[in-house]
Amino acid sequence: MKAAILxxxxxxxxxxxxxxxxxxxxEHVTALGLTITQTLAIADDKPVMIDAIxxxxxxVDYLFITGxxxxxxxxxxxxxxxxxxxxxxxxxxxxNDRIVSYFVERNLQISELHKAQCYFPIGIQLxxxxxxxxxxxxxxxxNCQIISMPGVPYEMKxxxxxxxxxxxxxxxxxxxxxQKTIHTAGIPESSVADLIEATLDNLPxxxxxxxxxxxxxxxVRVSAIGQESELQVKNVVDLLVDxxxxxxxxxxxxxxxxxxQQLMIDRGLTLATAESCTGGYISHLITSISGSSGHYNGGIxxxxxxxxxxxxxxxxxxxxxxxxxxxxxxxxxxxxxxxSLRSDIAIAVSxxxxxxxxxxxxxxxxxxxxxxxxxxxxxxxFGLTKNRIINIRYSSRxxxxxxxxxxxxx
Amino acid sequence: MKAAILxxxxxxxxxxxxxxxxxxxxEHVTALGLTITQTLAIADDKPVMIDAIxxxxxxVDYLFITGxxxxxxxxxxxxxxxxxxxxxxxxxxxxNDRIVSYFVERNLQISELHKAQCYFPIGIQLxxxxxxxxxxxxxxxxNCQIISMPGVPYEMKxxxxxxxxxxxxxxxxxxxxxQKTIHTAGIPESSVADLIEATLDNLPxxxxxxxxxxxxxxxVRVSAIGQESELQVKNVVDLLVDxxxxxxxxxxxxxxxxxxQQLMIDRGLTLATAESCTGGYISHLITSISGSSGHYNGGIxxxxxxxxxxxxxxxxxxxxxxxxxxxxxxxxxxxxxxxSLRSDIAIAVSxxxxxxxxxxxxxxxxxxxxxxxxxxxxxxxFGLTKNRIINIRYSSRxxxxxxxxxxxxx
Numbered sequence: 001m002k003a004a005i006l007x008x009x010x011x012x013x014x015x016x017x018x019x020x021x022x023x024x025x026x027e028h029v030t031a032l033g034l035t036i037t038q039t040l041a042i043a044d045d046k047p048v049m050i051d052a053i054x055x056x057x058x059x060v061d062y063l064f065i066t067g068x069x070x071x072x073x074x075x076x077x078x079x080x081x082x083x084x085x086x087x088x089x090x091x092x093x094x095x096n097d098r099i100v101s102y103f104v105e106r107n108l109q110i111s112e113l114h115k116a117q118c119y120f121p122i123g124i125q126l127x128x129x130x131x132x133x134x135x136x137x138x139x140x141x142x143n144c145q146i147i148s149m150p151g152v153p154y155e156m157k158x159x160x161x162x163x164x165x166x167x168x169x170x171x172x173x174x175x176x177x178x179q180k181t182i183h184t185a186g187i188p189e190s191s192v193a194d195l196i197e198a199t200l201d202n203l204p205x206x207x208x209x210x211x212x213x214x215x216x217x218x219x220v221r222v223s224a225i226g227q228e229s230e231l232q233v234k235n236v237v238d239l240l241v242d243x244x245x246x247x248x249x250x251x252x253x254x255x256x257x258x259x260x261q262q263l264m265i266d267r268g269l270t271l272a273t274a275e276s277c278t279g280g281y282i283s284h285l286i287t288s289i290s291g292s293s294g295h296y297n298g299g300i301x302x303x304x305x306x307x308x309x310x311x312x313x314x315x316x317x318x319x320x321x322x323x324x325x326x327x328x329x330x331x332x333x334x335x336x337x338x339x340s341l342r343s344d345i346a347i348a349v350s351x352x353x354x355x356x357x358x359x360x361x362x363x364x365x366x367x368x369x370x371x372x373x374x375x376x377x378x379x380x381x382f383g384l385t386k387n388r389i390i391n392i393r394y395s396s397r398x399x400x401x402x403x404x405x406x407x408x409x410x
Numbered sequence: 411m412k413a414a415i416l417x418x419x420x421x422x423x424x425x426x427x428x429x430x431x432x433x434x435x436x437e438h439v440t441a442l443g444l445t446i447t448q449t450l451a452i453a454d455d456k457p458v459m460i461d462a463i464x465x466x467x468x469x470v471d472y473l474f475i476t477g478x479x480x481x482x483x484x485x486x487x488x489x490x491x492x493x494x495x496x497x498x499x500x501x502x503x504x505x506n507d508r509i510v511s512y513f514v515e516r517n518l519q520i521s522e523l524h525k526a527q528c529y530f531p532i533g534i535q536l537x538x539x540x541x542x543x544x545x546x547x548x549x550x551x552x553n554c555q556i557i558s559m560p561g562v563p564y565e566m567k568x569x570x571x572x573x574x575x576x577x578x579x580x581x582x583x584x585x586x587x588x589q590k591t592i593h594t595a596g597i598p599e600s601s602v603a604d605l606i607e608a609t610l611d612n613l614p615x616x617x618x619x620x621x622x623x624x625x626x627x628x629x630v631r632v633s634a635i636g637q638e639s640e641l642q643v644k645n646v647v648d649l650l651v652d653x654x655x656x657x658x659x660x661x662x663x664x665x666x667x668x669x670x671q672q673l674m675i676d677r678g679l680t681l682a683t684a685e686s687c688t689g690g691y692i693s694h695l696i697t698s699i700s701g702s703s704g705h706y707n708g709g710i711x712x713x714x715x716x717x718x719x720x721x722x723x724x725x726x727x728x729x730x731x732x733x734x735x736x737x738x739x740x741x742x743x744x745x746x747x748x749x750s751l752r753s754d755i756a757i758a759v760s761x762x763x764x765x766x767x768x769x770x771x772x773x774x775x776x777x778x779x780x781x782x783x784x785x786x787x788x789x790x791x792f793g794l795t796k797n798r799i800i801n802i803r804y805s806s807r808x809x810x811x812x813x814x815x816x817x818x819x820x
Binding site for chain 2: 009014017041111152200210214219278280281283287303306341387388
């Protein structure tokens with residue numbers, strides 16, 4: 001079964017909004033055995049929308065459309081769909097009643113503009129939206145099921161989870177598709193390829209391999225279609241993991257922070273963080289995982305030097321002598337953090353995130369990381385980029401990768 | 411001048427990677443007067459790639475391609491381009507030399523696979539990649555300039571900034587396009603539309619208006635093409651801002667954390683944060699802005715109750731009596747945070763991010779926020795979603811919006 005995704009909104013083309021919806025839809029319908037052939041983003045322009053809907057729906061079994069269902073004038077997806085289907089629009093009283101009660105419950109003033117949200121192409125099926133005012137729509141056009149949803153991500157997701165994914169599952173038997181992704185850290189993409197090259201040369205044709213490099217990590221996706229796909233993929237993954245140890249930290253959706261959380265909880269250890277240049281991002285990564293309170297006590301964002309001194313007990317002389325961005329300071333931050341937050345292990349980071357603040361000896365991108373307990377600390381120095389956000393994200397993940405190494409070396 | 415973006419990689423279609431490249435390219439070339447007609451994502455499949463390159467390049471002046479230039483077997487963009495151009499591939503010694511020295515400098519082992527990265531379609535122009543091993547490529551196909559770049563975001567950005575954007579600027583006179591976006595917070599999209607509807611009815615045809623709702627904010631983009639576009643847009647923005655005060659917190663790329671930073675620095679005040687359920691995300695938002703050290707002292711991520719008690723001086727009896735998620739506790743967190751981190755103002759958040767941990771009285775999504783100084787505190791309670799990440803992001807932005815209100819009410 002083939003599918004395509006159409007994202008509507010000029011904001012996507014001019015880069016004002018990053019399209020996260022298409023990836024989410026792609027992930028969830030691929031898991032049900034659909035093959036996404038393309039995702040297309042176009043402007044809020046009726047003739048362009050009509051062309052795109054017509055041409056995409058010819059080639060696929062499902063077309064997922066997001067965007068253009070809001071209450072305002074630039075929301076014209078329903079008009080375009082009515083034209084493709086060759087039908088008129090009709091007022092739906094139940095949608096009107098639902099919108100009125102939605103506003104009353106939230107103590108918000110209702111606007112006349114919401115009347116426009118109650119008109120739909122005749123003959124379509126409404127898909128309830130529990131998170132907002134615009135329902136989704138399901139319709140058949142020639143051999144294609146078209147699903148139109150709001151562009152607001154959490155509204156789209158609720159409609160997909162509540163209505164669309166169950167519908168796809170019930171519509172057809174699941175295709176025998178299977179995939180598994182191996183996550184590695186601390187090794188460049190080409191070295192990963194070198195390690196597994198010989199193995200890959202002897203694989204069956206049905207196996208597909210892809211490399212996904214990201215900041216500090218390389219993921220290797222193994223997938224196959226066919227009756228034997230699950231068994232085949234699992235066998236290949238075993239072969240590859242055999243070559244890639246000790247760089248493998250996990251599989252599939254698992255992020256480095258989840259791998260670390262599992263290790264910490266298994267060992268019954270508690271963690272705390274002391275962040276300067278990463279400014280809370282490590283803490284955010286850790287706490288974005290449900291259950292993190294099982295091992296994570298908390299953190300101190302020691303942005304000002306006084307916070308390093310008062311909260312983390314860093315010796316002011318160490319800062320004067322070596323500078324705030326130094327191996328000596330991150331070591332003292334780890335020890336101080338363990339004491340202050342009464343944890344077994346701490347992570348500390350201090351660096352120059354940029355784009356300003358660099359010196360000749362310590363240019364922008366110089367970052368020191370320390371991970372350890374009271375007895376033993378690992379430190380690492382990085383020379384990263386001039387880009388503040390990249391430096392924050394890269395060094396935050398590097399700190400978690402170092403923590404994983406520390407735990408495994410214990 | 412028209413342009414299209416082609417993102418290559420099965421990982422984009424199956425949702426393993428979110429395509430942030432297309433938004434970035436869209437933003438930067440729109441600013442130079444190009445009009446993006448579509449962005450398309452397709453799989454690592456040579457026939458599909460060839461079709462897409464041929465059909466997109468027919469309709470536009472520029473085609474930007476990202477992905478498929480790595481050292482591994484699934485990287486086949488160059489082969490597809492050679493076939494579209496009808497040329498052979500040729501080894502490039504200077505690229506080989508550069509890759510070898512790139513690896514030597516970083517003390518990494520060089521792999522034979524990098525030889526594949528040194529072959530290019532004959533006749534193309536190489537675009538230097540200072541951040542990685544695969545150079546970009548520029549080529550002419552019929553009336554279209556095709557630019558092919560690696561999919562790794564920071565490599566693509568460096569090639570765009572260093573080579574491609576200057577080329578586009580020099581190739582043609584900038585189109586008279588102008589846009590300005592008004593950012594509002596604390597008001598739903600339909601109420602924004604109600605406030606400005608009468609004004610919009612009387613605008614010239616050349617003005618385009620779009621609404622961009624997001625978590626807690628609504629952006630209104632005003633744009634126009636033509637000789638008078640800048641003046642027209644600025645006039646319209648003035649009219650709209652007149653209706654939308656006091657919800658407007660800024661314009662264009664400005665995020666709420668930047669607006670707050672400006673207010674704090676203007677008033678000479680210092681800020682600290684005390685985060686429980688947001689787990690460092692507020693701190694991350696604040697410190698993602700360059701110059702945040704000018705007002706931000708730091709923060710305490712008080713995940714465990716002991717951290718609230720020891721670091722923020724919250725009374726254990728308050729926690730026992732009212733619970734950690736309560737108005738009383740966030741108020742004590744603000745006061746304690748001001749004292750501990752010696753700041754003028756503090757933000758505190760405590761809530762149940764979910765998906766577990768809710769009770770009947772305090773379901774998942776219950777979040778208390780407090781903002782204030784020693785004399786005066788604003789508090790707000792939110793009933794949000796069951797989704798952990800949405801709850802973290804929404805309440806973090808809500809806290810900054812409340813801080814802005816607090817500062818303006820002083």
